[in-house]
Amino acid sequence: MYNEKVVDHFNNPRNVGELADADAIGETGSFKCGDTMTLYLKVRNGIIEDVRFQTYGCGAAIASSSMLTEMVKGKTLDQALAITNQDVADELGGLPPLKLHCSNLAADALHNAIENYRARQGIGKTG
Amino acid sequence: MSNREVYMDHGATTPVREEAVEAMLPFFKELYGNPSSVHSQGRKVRKAFENAREKTAAAIGANPEEIFFTSGGTESNNIALRGAAKRLNKPGHIITSSIEHHAVFDVCRDLEKEGHRVTYLPVDNMGLLDPSRVEDAITAETFIISIMAANNEIGTVQPIEEIGKIAAGHKILFHTDAVQVVGQLPVDVKKMQVDFLSLSGHKFNGPKGVGALYKRKGVKIDPLYHGGGQEKKLRPGTENVPGVVGLSRALELSVEEIPGKKAALEALRDRLIDGLLKIDDVVLNGHPEKRLPGNVNVSFSFIEGESILLSLDMHGIAASSGSACSSGSLDPSHVLSAIGLDHQTAHGSIRFTLGRGNNESDVDYVLEKIPSVVENLRRISPMGKTK
Numbered sequence: 001m002y003n004e005k006v007v008d009h010f011n012n013p014r015n016v017g018e019l020a021d022a023d024a025i026g027e028t029g030s031f032k033c034g035d036t037m038t039l040y041l042k043v044r045n046g047i048i049e050d051v052r053f054q055t056y057g058c059g060a061a062i063a064s065s066s067m068l069t070e071m072v073k074g075k076t077l078d079q080a081l082a083i084t085n086q087d088v089a090d091e092l093g094g095l096p097p098l099k100l101h102c103s104n105l106a107a108d109a110l111h112n113a114i115e116n117y118r119a120r121q122g123i124g125k126t127g
Numbered sequence: 128m129s130n131r132e133v134y135m136d137h138g139a140t141t142p143v144r145e146e147a148v149e150a151m152l153p154f155f156k157e158l159y160g161n162p163s164s165v166h167s168q169g170r171k172v173r174k175a176f177e178n179a180r181e182k183t184a185a186a187i188g189a190n191p192e193e194i195f196f197t198s199g200g201t202e203s204n205n206i207a208l209r210g211a212a213k214r215l216n217k218p219g220h221i222i223t224s225s226i227e228h229h230a231v232f233d234v235c236r237d238l239e240k241e242g243h244r245v246t247y248l249p250v251d252n253m254g255l256l257d258p259s260r261v262e263d264a265i266t267a268e269t270f271i272i273s274i275m276a277a278n279n280e281i282g283t284v285q286p287i288e289e290i291g292k293i294a295a296g297h298k299i300l301f302h303t304d305a306v307q308v309v310g311q312l313p314v315d316v317k318k319m320q321v322d323f324l325s326l327s328g329h330k331f332n333g334p335k336g337v338g339a340l341y342k343r344k345g346v347k348i349d350p351l352y353h354g355g356g357q358e359k360k361l362r363p364g365t366e367n368v369p370g371v372v373g374l375s376r377a378l379e380l381s382v383e384e385i386p387g388k389k390a391a392l393e394a395l396r397d398r399l400i401d402g403l404l405k406i407d408d409v410v411l412n413g414h415p416e417k418r419l420p421g422n423v424n425v426s427f428s429f430i431e432g433e434s435i436l437l438s439l440d441m442h443g444i445a446a447s448s449g450s451a452c453s454s455g456s457l458d459p460s461h462v463l464s465a466i467g468l469d470h471q472t473a474h475g476s477i478r479f480t481l482g483r484g485n486n487e488s489d490v491d492y493v494l495e496k497i498p499s500v501v502e503n504l505r506r507i508s509p510m511g512k513t514k
């Protein structure tokens with residue numbers, strides 16, 4: 001049901017854990033299916049230098065979380081903000097239609113983390 | 128990937144046993160006649176078909192004329208419930224439980240749309256229905272009670288005989304979905320005092336797509352389909368002869384084997400339960416004793432069922448889950464909600480259903496693999512507590 005890339009990210013999730021000295025934390029949860037994710041960012045000079053995640057959820061949720069952490073590392077905050085749910089699913093090579101909603105949490109957590117970062121920096125919310 | 132395969136999803140379906148395959152083969156080959164035909168090819172097949180009916184009846188304490196072959200549990204349930212409603216021909220009241228399989232639950236929902244009133248009785252936190260609730264729910268309009276003999280997810284076995292007594296006392300039709308019980312536990316339709324009982328071939332190592340409905344002699348319902356008049360007009364259509372022959376052979380053998388296999392399966396089940404409960408933050412769902420011999424259902428805190436299934440699959444272990452994410456719907460199973468599990472506990476449920484072919488080494492293999500599966504997923508989880 002899942003493709004090889006999804007299975008790989010599920011079996012060997014990248015960047016799992018917490019960042020004790022995180023500059024930003026983003027949380028998100030799907031009320032509906034119950035999946036939740038916490039994303040930790042380390043930001044320097046507007047660039048995401050390090051990232052960790054923790055996810056409670058199904059295979060799609062875990063693989064999407066892991067995929068997202070690879071996508072954001074080294075990106076500027078603006079570049080990262082442009083990443084959509086669809087981008088994550090596409091980068092994974094697609095997900096079964098019924099599982100798409102499970103993958104939404106990754107980009108949502110990222111956007112929340114960036115908002116959190118900007119709030120901490122006193123830059124205010126974007127958009 | 129692992130090269131060992133351990134199948135512990137017998138509640139979903141079972142492999143067809145060799146004896147049933149053997150019994151079926153002639154009916155794909157030389158014995159191909161239509162049992163309704165007058166010629167000798169047809170008559171030979173009719174004879175075998177009626178012999179299968181006798182075996183099926185004997186396995187549940189029924190008379191052959193009380194057995195109607197169908198395409199499986201789903202159709203048997205539909206024929207009984209919808210057939211009784213159709214016969215009534217006016218809005219009535221149905222009593223059922225809140226943990227029925229969708230093949231009863233969704234039929235009841237649909238009958239509500241047609242004007243019937245349905246009471247979905249609650250169960251306790253182990254899935255057990257208190258028969259006095261059935262008695263209390265009966266009204267002058269109640270025309271049928273449908274309570275499953277055992278639950279497919281959590282394995283809880285209901286006090287069907289007591290409910291049967293109540294139904295009989297009120298002269299109300301009583302149906303039981305015994306799909307998970309037939310072939311696993313002794314079944315006697317007379318003792319249960321049921322008017323209808325549904326069974327399905329593929330749950331006891333028979334073929335898929337074939338089942339039966341027991342309808343007590345004298346009970347009248349209206350057919351849902353019309354056609355060539357087969358199965359005394361209750362379920363017309365040219366008979367699935369190989370399927371029925373395979374079902375009856377598998378059923379005959381599984382019932383014969385109950386005295387020996389029941390205790391053995393229970394021992395395996397309990398070995399698995401005990402081992403799983405040694406892992407931190409694991410709870411057993413369902414009843415500790417009133418439980419199907421092969422059913423194990425546990426919830427792992429902090430992690431989600433589908434991800435556990437996927438990891439188990441990497442080790443060649445086949446199980447199932449009641450989590451929302453594995454069901455394809457957004458809600459966890461109605462059964463787990465009905466026994467009062469919170470969203471997260473329901474979400475972390477895994478069902479292992481043991482069956483023919485499983486042995487102690489399979490159980491030990493699962494117990495060897497599962498701690499690291501749970502540990503790894505808990506490490507990823509924000510709620511995880513790695514120790």
Ligand SMILES: Cc1ncc(COP(=O)(O)O)c(C=O)c1O
Binds near residue numbers: 139199201279329338
């Ligand atoms: C309790 C119960 N009822 C009904 C069914 C449906 O049976 P079938 O697959 O033969 O239609 C099942 C099987 O999943 C079941 O477990």
Ligand SMILES: [Zn+2]
Binds near residue numbers: 035058102452
């Ligand atoms: Zn999910």
